[in-house]
Ligand SMILES: Cc1cc2nc3c(=O)[nH]c(=O)nc-3n(C[C@H](O)[C@H](O)[C@H](O)COP(=O)(O)OP(=O)(O)OC[C@H]3O[C@@H](n4cnc5c(N)ncnc54)[C@H](O)[C@@H]3O)c2cc1C
């Protein structure tokens with residue numbers, strides 16, 4: 369039996385944990401405000417808020433795509449659809465959408481309202497940029513974005529002025545008319561609920577991290593499969609600094625990683641780079657470990673972590689851990705050094721030495737919400753004017769995400785356009801791309817050369833500044 373709160377009502381259901389939340393909301397709970405469109409996390413029309421209790425039992429709300437979210441993953445949570453933010457009169461977000469003419473057919477509007485409610489509840493800052501970023505996963509086909517953006521920006525201005533307590537925002541948001549009053553009692557109500565199942569049995573169970581890859585690939589199969597929800601492993605939801613490394617638990621979402629103060633201090637580029645992975649409603653669920661295990665040869669996170677020299681700590685179902693370097697984790701196309709029942713427990717990222725240059729580059733048709741044709745990261749330790757150590761990774765150019773080997777010969781060479789031209793040639797010679805929908809093998813090899821040169825251009829610009 370799964371329990372959660374859907375808007376104002378408690379839910380107890382025997383439905384399969386793999387049932388998509390979108391289907392449960394629309395077809396079981398008969399709440400039609402949440403729209404069913406792409407079912408692939410691309411459009412945002414199915415956006416809902418998930419309030420997951422933190423260690424103190426207070427719900428932390430995030431906007432998520434309900435089309436890739438199994439109900440087993442919301443056990444113990446507060447699920448909020450557009451019907452759940454209704455007040456007797458229009459709420460402050462709805463009023464702004466009307467005043468700014470930010471809706472026409474209205475199909476995307478519930479998702480936009482929930483993304484903006486998520487912004488009100490959890491944004492780091494009520495700024496212009498954050499308000500617009502909160503909508504990066506919501507596509508509108510008819511209104512045009514100028515009026516939607518105007519509504520978002522006016523909301524940010526109003527919240528900046530009116531919401532004083534940012535640690536406990538719910539009372540302020542109720543008072544200002546963004547949320548209905550029942551939100552005030554949710555913390556007490558979710559404490560009474562059972563939390564997500566997370567037993568030690570794992571062999572034969574499908575590990576669900578964010579579910580954003582699994583539920584695109586095989587939603588029908590997962591309806592009847594036994595599932596193991598990583599979100600139930602609170603002990604794996606951490607980022608900490610230890611022994612010269614960042615240790616990131618495998619249940620950490622991309623967005624929590626991106627905004628974590630330790631990540632911002634030691635790997636500042638991640639704040640922008642992770643935005644290139646996907647939209648807010650996906651980053652709020654997708655994890656780093658899911659990206660690593662799905663083993664896409666073009667996965668962005670893997671390519672970033674390969675150049676950082678990451679190591680994986682694996683946990684066997686029966687207990688007992690072992691470590692494997694990320695660059696040795698991939699034995700062939702989708703063939704991993706991962707035993708049945710084993711999970712990634714944490715990623716260990718050695719902290720870059722002071723003065724180390726790190727950079728990520730990606731070429732894709734669209735800036736976000738698009739998989740790369742080729743991507744690449746570099747870690748460059750320098751010894752004054754010379755290369756001390758160099759790690760270069762490349763995606764889309766081999767059956768696995770690749771750490772390019774044989775580059776030790778560049779240690780001691782002067783950092784110059786000539787050296788990087790030589791490095792680009794070495795990288796191009798080391799890969800074996802194939803022709804596919806993203807481009808010909810020749811094009812991808814050439815792209816890798818250009819991205820290697822782009823790393824140098826970024827390095828030079830940063831050195832000059
Ligand atoms: C709209 C959209 C856009 C996207 N764009 C990009 C993009 O631009 N770049 C990019 O790189 N990717 C992109 N992706 C793919 C994205 O990388 C994956 O969806 C995401 O990283 C998977 O993470 P998850 O936590 O949701 O994994 P899940 O879907 O939960 O799991 C993925 C796989 O990993 C396994 N798994 C997960 N965690 C563990 C663990 N700790 N131990 C063992 N096994 C585990 C699962 O069993 C499953 O086989 C996109 C996806 C969508 C839907």
Ligand code: FES
Pocket residue numbers: 403404405406407408409410411412413414415433434435436
């Ligand atoms: S239906 Fe399009 S993102 Fe969920």
Ligand code: FES
Pocket residue numbers: 470471472473474475476477507508509510511
């Ligand atoms: S108002 Fe029609 S899709 Fe946005």
